[in-house]
Amino acid sequence: VQLQASGGGLVQAGGSLRLSCAASGSGFTINAMGWYRQAPGKQRESVAQVTNGGYGDIANYADSVQGRFTCSMDYAKKTVYLQMSSLKPEDTAVYFCNLRWRYYGRTFEREDWGQGTLVTVSS
Numbered sequence: 001v002q003l004q005a006s007g008g009g010l011v012q013a014g015g016s017l018r019l020s021c022a023a024s025g026s027g028f029t030i031n032a033m034g035w036y037r038q039a040p041g042k043q044r045e046s047v048a049q050v051t052n053g054g055y056g057d058i059a060n061y062a063d064s065v066q067g068r069f070t071c072s073m074d075y076a077k078k079t080v081y082l083q084m085s086s087l088k089p090e091d092t093a094v095y096f097c098n099l100r101w102r103y104y105g106r107t108f109e110r111e112d113w114g115q116g117t118l119v120t121v122s123s
Contacts, residue, residue, distance in 0.1 A: 001025040001112050005097045007082075008117030015121075016085045021097030021114050023078040031100040031109055033080040034060075034071055037093035037119075044096065047071075048082060065091075087121045094118050 007019040019035065034049030048071035051058040059071055070083040080097060097114035 001028060001099065001101060001110075003097050003099055003112055003114035005095070005114040005117045008095060008119045010120045010122065011087055013087060013089055013121055013123050015087050016083070017087065017119060018084070019082040019095055019097075019117060019119075021080050021099075023099055023101075023112075028101045028103050030073070030075060030078065031102060033073055033097070033099050035080070035082045035095055035097055037091075037095045038116075039090075039093040042093075047095070049098075050080060084119070087119075089121045089123045092119060092121050 002024045003021055005021040007017060009017060011017050030052055032049055032051040035047040036044050037047050038044040046062055047065055048061045048069055050071050050073045057073060061069060068086045072081050094116040096116045099112045100109055102109050
């Protein structure tokens with residue numbers, strides 16, 4: 001399984017961006033997909049995750065982005081999106097998509113990371 005992220009760029013404070021991350025491959029099911037970020041000099045932190053709850057998705061957000069970011073999944077396209085609004089300079093970071101998955105019929109969960117896409121928010 002490979003991940004390809006896109007959508008980063010430069011935006012002014014208050015603006016919006018949408019990140020996408022598509023998983024390639026077959027024969028697997030998605031347990032969860034989401035986004036982490038790492039700002040210069042800081043540790044990587046979780047931003048938003050969508051978990052496949054069986055009866056519906058469960059979305060979790062970091063407190064710092066709650067109400068401004070929306071994470072959603074398109075299972076048919078194996079793609080996760082992060083719609084970011086009301087962006088702030090402190091949102092500047094490299095954003096990494098994360099996938100937790102398993103092969104059909106297996107219970108062991110695997111994890112993969114995308115290559116990272118830079119989001120820069122100017123003040």
